[in-house]
Amino acid sequence: MSIIARFWPIPAAILACVAASLPWLVTSSPFAPLAIAVGLVALLVAIQWPLLVCIGFVAFSLFRLHEAYPILLPLQLPLGLAALTAIALACNALAGRIEAVWPVEIRLFLVFFTLATVGSVFALNPKLSFEFWNEVYVKIGLMTLALTWLTRTEEDFDLVARVIAISGLLVAAVAIRNKLDGTDLVEGTRVTIGLQIKSALSDPNDLAFLLLTTLSFSMALLTGGTGWTNRIIGAACVPAVLVAIVYTQSRGAVLGVLAVFAVYGLRFVRSKAALVAAGIIGIAALYVAMGLSERMSRAAPGVGLDPSAAGRLDFWITALKAALLRPVTGVGLANFSWFNYLETGQDMTTHNTWLQVLAEVGIPGFAVFVLMIASAFRTSLRAHRLLSAANVRSRVQPVAYGLVAAIAGFCASGNFLSQGFTWSIYVLVALAAAVGRYVDETVPAPAPHRASVDGGMVAQRG
Numbered sequence: 001m002s003i004i005a006r007f008w009p010i011p012a013a014i015l016a017c018v019a020a021s022l023p024w025l026v027t028s029s030p031f032a033p034l035a036i037a038v039g040l041v042a043l044l045v046a047i048q049w050p051l052l053v054c055i056g057f058v059a060f061s062l063f064r065l066h067e068a069y070p071i072l073l074p075l076q077l078p079l080g081l082a083a084l085t086a087i088a089l090a091c092n093a094l095a096g097r098i099e100a101v102w103p104v105e106i107r108l109f110l111v112f113f114t115l116a117t118v119g120s121v122f123a124l125n126p127k128l129s130f131e132f133w134n135e136v137y138v139k140i141g142l143m144t145l146a147l148t149w150l151t152r153t154e155e156d157f158d159l160v161a162r163v164i165a166i167s168g169l170l171v172a173a174v175a176i177r178n179k180l181d182g183t184d185l186v187e188g189t190r191v192t193i194g195l196q197i198k199s200a201l202s203d204p205n206d207l208a209f210l211l212l213t214t215l216s217f218s219m220a221l222l223t224g225g226t227g228w229t230n231r232i233i234g235a236a237c238v239p240a241v242l243v244a245i246v247y248t249q250s251r252g253a254v255l256g257v258l259a260v261f262a263v264y265g266l267r268f269v270r271s272k273a274a275l276v277a278a279g280i281i282g283i284a285a286l287y288v289a290m291g292l293s294e295r296m297s298r299a300a301p302g303v304g305l306d307p308s309a310a311g312r313l314d315f316w317i318t319a320l321k322a323a324l325l326r327p328v329t330g331v332g333l334a335n336f337s338w339f340n341y342l343e344t345g346q347d348m349t350t351h352n353t354w355l356q357v358l359a360e361v362g363i364p365g366f367a368v369f370v371l372m373i374a375s376a377f378r379t380s381l382r383a384h385r386l387l388s389a390a391n392v393r394s395r396v397q398p399v400a401y402g403l404v405a406a407i408a409g410f411c412a413s414g415n416f417l418s419q420g421f422t423w424s425i426y427v428l429v430a431l432a433a434a435v436g437r438y439v440d441e442t443v444p445a446p447a448p449h450r451a452s453v454d455g456g457m458v459a460q461r462g
Contacts, residue, residue, distance in 0.1 A: 042084060050088035050098075051150040055163045057081035058143055062423040063167040063210060067199035068174045082139055085146055098149050105379060105433040106148055108372040109426070113141050115365040116333055116421075123332020124339060132334035132421075140426050147430035152438065154395040158226065160431065161217045161399050162233060168214020169237045172244035175207060179247040191247040205351075208245045208253035209417050213424050215241045216260050216406035217399070223264065224398025252351075252416030258282060259412035263405040312351045312416070318343050319355035323363065330362035333421065353414030360420070373425065376432035377407045383439040390443050400435050403428060 046053040059065060060081060066072040092098045102110075116137065120129035151160060175191050178184045184195040186204060193201035201207045218241060222234025245253050261282060269278070318340050322331045331339045336359045341347045350356040358366040380403035387397040406428050410419070419425065 042080075043087065046084040046088040047091045050085070050092055050146070051156055051159070053081055053084040053088055054143070054146045054150050055160055057085045058147065058423070058427060059163050059167040061139065061143065062164075062213070062427060063171050064194070064200050065167060065170060067194040067197060067201055068171050070194070070197065073197075082142070086142060089142075089146055089149075100145075100149060101437055103148070103379070103433040103436055105372060105375050105429050105436070106145070108368055108375060109144055109429055112361070112365060112368045112372055113137075115329075115368060116361050119329040119361050119365065120333045122329045123335050124326075125332065125335050128334045128338060129332040137333060137421065140421075140423060143423070144426045144430045147427065148433045148437075151431065151434040157399045157431075157435070157438070158230070158395045161221055161402065162230070164427075165214055165218045165221055165233050165237045168211055168218070168241055171201070171207075172211060172214070172237075172240045175211075175244040175247060176240065187249075190249045191244070204248040205250045205252060205417050206419075206422070208248035208250035209256070209413060209419050209422075210424060211241050211245050211248075212253060212256040212260065212409045212413060213406050213427070215245070215257065216409060217402045219260065219264055219405065220398040220402030223268070224395070224401075225393070226395045226398060250417070252413045254283070255415065256409035256413030260405045260409040263401075263408050267401065314344060314346075315340060315348055315350050316352055316355055319350045319352065319359040322359035323355075323366075326362060328362050328364065330358070330360045330365060333360055336360050349418040351416055351418055353410075353418055353420045356418045357420040369420065372429060373407065373411065376429045377404065377411075379436040380404045380407065380432045383435045386439050386443045396435060396438055399431070400439075403432050403435060407432070 042053075057078065060078045066075070066077055089098065093100070117133065120126065120133050123129040147160075151157060171193065174193050178193060179191040184192045184202070186192055186195070186202075190204040192204050192207060193199055195202045201210075214237060218234045218237035220234070221230040222238055224230060242257070245257060258279065262279060265278065319336065321343065322336060322339050325331070336356060337347050337349050339359070340349075350359060354366070354370075357369045361369070380400050384397060384400040384404060387394050387400065410425055410428065414420075
């Protein structure tokens, strides 16, 4: 153990005493020393248990809890948690308590991050790109590395799954309340959150999309057999999140929900006919519950598509134009809406994740993005299979399968929602990399198979 690792509490305590006395020199407020003391306690907790602040940072950034519950806005929690996460990473790295590893998913992410950053320099509107990169994307980069390196043990994965599920439940509760109260609705019926403050949750499609991640991990807690606590959390979250998604009336989310349940159906339903039948019933139920027929009936007379669907086609064509115009670097981060306004007069995004990435980062970035997601999916599925084959009850196994379902839901819903540069996919990539690392370090490699006496194949462990 290094000297820093052994003796860091001593200078930290001295720093706490000095810092606690400084406010008295610049302000007479009796709450200033208390605020500093709370901050220093948080700093010490962050250094000792860095995953706690990291997952808190993820919860507030991904689920926008401070916008769902505006009473938290003055506290500036995302900014504070981001700073604590960065400090905790630095201190623990100096103390030798964090091993920086570079799984293939993280290497691909770094390549993609670099391409997006370089593309921002050459963006059509560099100011828009820099603002988005500085305010959002660099934090995503920090979180991706931190979550990969800090999530190491079964308890860590269990904690992450619970925080994601409960955070989604808190957001779903606000969405359901808004629907019942008739507040924060768009198009008359579609629920949102924080419409007055222009929250990131004020778009029903974005709200539905982030709840898909919660749905996947809630299903993992409910079906994973990892204790009654997790089952209770899953049982509370799954129906609440489903109801909230239904209230958003997001057509893209329908595909995501079906993908998530299809992945779990493949695991638990042996009969493929029964699975197909359940899928058809599920599609019909969601179609009716979301009132999608009513949305489609708003199309103008003689027009086959409603305005929303027709607009999507126009935006997709514009995205392809952007990719043809700037095939190497794209139009730049956060630049598609501006480019779309120049082309069509509408300040709208692509409503398609794949085309969004293609338009904003170019063909090389798009290729790396697809490879990154494919690698995360493959790693999560491999981890689940290895843990299943090991016949060891592990809390990581349901998390790995939850990642498989979540990535499948992302890919399906991404055909109608623009989520290439939001938090969800990068959280999934980071956790997939961490799961792969956990399996490589703890699960023995599968033994080779050889033919048995009767001609079958039996596994032999070396």
